[in-house]
Amino acid sequence: MRYLKLVAVVGLLIVIWLVALPWVARRATTRQYIERLDARGIDPSAMYYTELPPDLFADAESHLGRPTAGEEARDAIDGESPQ
Helix, strand or coil: CHHHHHHHHHHHHHHHHHHHHHHHHHCHHHHHHHHHHHHCCCCHHHCCHHHCCHHHCCCHHHHCCCCCHHHHHHHHHHCCCCC
């Protein structure tokens, strides 16, 4: 029974690696994201998300103009009122 579980898990990993991930990579939104990174010379394997411009991400517009948690905390320490 233990070998059956092992075979099932390995089979699932193979399906994810050889079917699901290539399918996701071929989707239009994923291609656009990869092309944006390539155009800016960003190596995705070496990214630190805090160093990237927010416009790279799909939900960036919903966050633009709003202070981050760090900015809110800094403003509270400095005695400034939130905007």
